[in-house]
Amino acid sequence: MTMLKDAPPVSGPSFEDTPLGGSHAASVPYLERRAWIGEYFDRTAAAAWATLTSDAPVSRVRATVRAGRDQMRATLLGWLPPDLHGRRVLDAGCGTGTAAIELAQRGAEVVAIDLSPTLVAHAQERAEAAGVHGIDFRSGDMLDPALGTFDYLVAMDSIIHYELPEMISALATLAPRVRHRMVITVAPRSPLLAAMWAVGRMFPRRDRAPSIVPVSESAFRKAFVAAPEMDRWGIVTTRRIETGFYRSMAIALQGATLDHRGHPGRLGSAAAPRPQ
Numbered sequence: 001m002t003m004l005k006d007a008p009p010v011s012g013p014s015f016e017d018t019p020l021g022g023s024h025a026a027s028v029p030y031l032e033r034r035a036w037i038g039e040y041f042d043r044t045a046a047a048a049w050a051t052l053t054s055d056a057p058v059s060r061v062r063a064t065v066r067a068g069r070d071q072m073r074a075t076l077l078g079w080l081p082p083d084l085h086g087r088r089v090l091d092a093g094c095g096t097g098t099a100a101i102e103l104a105q106r107g108a109e110v111v112a113i114d115l116s117p118t119l120v121a122h123a124q125e126r127a128e129a130a131g132v133h134g135i136d137f138r139s140g141d142m143l144d145p146a147l148g149t150f151d152y153l154v155a156m157d158s159i160i161h162y163e164l165p166e167m168i169s170a171l172a173t174l175a176p177r178v179r180h181r182m183v184i185t186v187a188p189r190s191p192l193l194a195a196m197w198a199v200g201r202m203f204p205r206r207d208r209a210p211s212i213v214p215v216s217e218s219a220f221r222k223a224f225v226a227a228p229e230m231d232r233w234g235i236v237t238t239r240r241i242e243t244g245f246y247r248s249m250a251i252a253l254q255g256a257t258l259d260h261r262g263h264p265g266r267l268g269s270a271a272a273p274r275p276q
Helices: 028-044 046-052 060-078 098-105 117-129 164-177 191-200 217-226
Strands: 088-092 109-114 136-139 150-155 178-188 233-243 246-255
Touching (some): 046 060, 060 098, 060 178, 060 233, 088 098, 164 246
Parallel strands (some): 088 109
């Protein structure tokens, strides 16, 4: 995934004092990063992001990013039931609303939230243009407990800007509120991406966009298994999407029922093992 910096800064809200809306169990690094991400996507990249996620002409580089995102969205939504009537779904980091619209078209009751009010406004306009009504669009923090509980959660390229501990902590905060499955993405670690990330950190924060944080699948699995809050969840499948300048890995997390000993049941051969 690439950072978009075409559009000049526009006035927008500050996220420094965004209320927590309850106990998020969020760390200071998460809150600081959240503020940075919110300001970047609302003030600097909103116009370019709206263009990328539309049918408007883009450069060859961004065309590969668009194609990759289309593949990723199809992958994540393909891991959810085709018929979502009677199901409640959280689109965490909804952006301009493409996934939320498809989920609603499948019959889901959708809550779509993003840190950027500007992107949420674009999403609302697109839903109306598509004749899709009833999506609960909100601007705020995906960890807000006031959002309620859900059957499924979609977080496409939403937690890739956080360090691995904050990433796992966010999932641990969301897990008790999701009944069945969470489908998410992480930025797969590669030598090139790791080098770009390291070089980017050398620049003053005011001169750089909030970078994605590369993480290897093995590191994610290790941190996931080590988190006691995730002891009823397993990794059931993963898939890497690579098209041009887009690199991302899809991960499906499944909630487990408890067996007669109070241990989480196995979720299939691809599930991450749990220490007993």
